[in-house]
Amino acid sequence: AQSVTQPDIHITVSEGASLELRCNYSYGATPYLFWYVQSPGQGLQLLLKYFSGDTLVQGIKGFEAEFKRSQSSFNLRKPSVHWSDAAEYFCAVAPPGNNRKLIWGLGTSLAVNP
Amino acid sequence: GAGVSQSPSNKVTEKGKDVELRCDPISGHTALYWYRQSLGQGLEFLIYFQGNSAPDKSGLPSDRFSAERTGGSVSTLTIQRTQQEDSAVYLCASTIGGSTDTQYFGPGTRLTVL
Numbered sequence: 623a624q625s626v627t628q629p630d631i632h633i634t635v636s637e638g639a640s641l642e643l644r645c646n647y648s649y650g651a652t653p654y655l656f657w658y659v660q661s662p663g664q665g666l667q668l669l670l671k672y673f674s675g676d677t678l679v680q681g682i683k684g685f686e687a688e689f690k691r692s693q694s695s696f697n698l699r700k701p702s703v704h705w706s707d708a709a710e711y712f713c714a715v716a717p718p719g720n721n722r723k724l725i726w727g728l729g730t731s732l733a734v735n736p
Numbered sequence: 737g738a739g740v741s742q743s744p745s746n747k748v749t750e751k752g753k754d755v756e757l758r759c760d761p762i763s764g765h766t767a768l769y770w771y772r773q774s775l776g777q778g779l780e781f782l783i784y785f786q787g788n789s790a791p792d793k794s795g796l797p798s799d800r801f802s803a804e805r806t807g808g809s810v811s812t813l814t815i816q817r818t819q820q821e822d823s824a825v826y827l828c829a830s831t832i833g834g835s836t837d838t839q840y841f842g843p844g845t846r847l848t849v850l
Contacts, residue, residue: 654836665740666779666827666841673836712778716836723769723792724839728778 626715628727635703636735643698643730645713654716655696656724657687661709669711672696683707708734738762740842742828748848749818757813757845761830769839770803770813771827779827785811786834818849 627646635641647653657669670681677689687698696713710731714724741760749755761768770782781795785805796802800818805811815822825846829839 658839665843666829666839668838671836671838714779716834723781723784723795724779726779726781 626713626725626727628711628713628730630730631728632731632733634733634735637705638702641698641700641703641707641732643711643713643732645696645698645727647694647696647713647715649694649715649717651718652689652691653718655687655689656714656716657681657685657696657698658712658714659683659709660712660729661706666712669698703732703734705734705736708732740828740830740840742826742842742845744845745843746846746848748850750850751820752817754814754816755818755847757815757826757847759811759813759828759830759842761809761811761828762840763809765830765832765840766808767831767834767837768805768811769829769831770811771829772797772824773827773844774824782813782826815847818847820849823847823849 625648629644655672658666659669660666669685670679670687672679672689679687685700687696689696710729712729713727716724743758766787768785771779773779783803784792800816803813825844827844828842831837831839
């Protein structure tokens with residue numbers, strides 16, 4: 623079945639440490655790929671998206687993500703985490719040929735230790 | 737308004753009662769989505785409106801759920817004969833076009849069914 627997997631339910635990092643959140647998808651062709659963040663008390667916000675071209679995508683708040691076709695992955699990274707990055711992170715895909723709705727991962731909860 | 741608004745922000749109801757949740761999308765956005773987010777879960781797609789096209793209702797979990805969008809703008813999600821398993825946060829999002837465009841989310845309505 624077509625799916626989006628975020629293997630890590632919860633991650634804790636220290637402030638200033640690097641971060642990588644994993645996302646894998648299961649589709650025959652490359653879908654459109656997204657990362658959204660849900661901060662406490664705030665609505666969901668788009669961090670970045672990938673449609674085609676350069677496989678390294680830059681987003682807001684210092685985040686980036688790399689699309690790897692061979693691994694069907696779209697992992698989110700940040701070189702140095704700030705306490706304000708503590709939030710829920712969702713990976714989502716728009717399946718090829720389906721321009722109507724996104725398929726969402728279950729999310730990764732990020733905690734940041736001071 | 738600058739963003740997507742939803743009302744009420746919180747709704748507590750008794751089992752068996754009907755509830756209506758409202759979403760005001762960003763002006764000019766043609767597409768509108770409803771999602772359900774249960775505790776510790778990802779986003780569950782409910783329904784999608786795009787312009788004057790017939791809505792995609794494929795995500796509605798039962799016939800107790802319905803939604804309408806009047807005048808291509810405001811949308812109302814109605815849940816009839818609410819059950820305890822309907823307790824969740826209901827999120828609305830709008831986009832300029834299809835799902836590959838950035839989705840702008842409202843703050844959500846937290847529904848609690850007693």
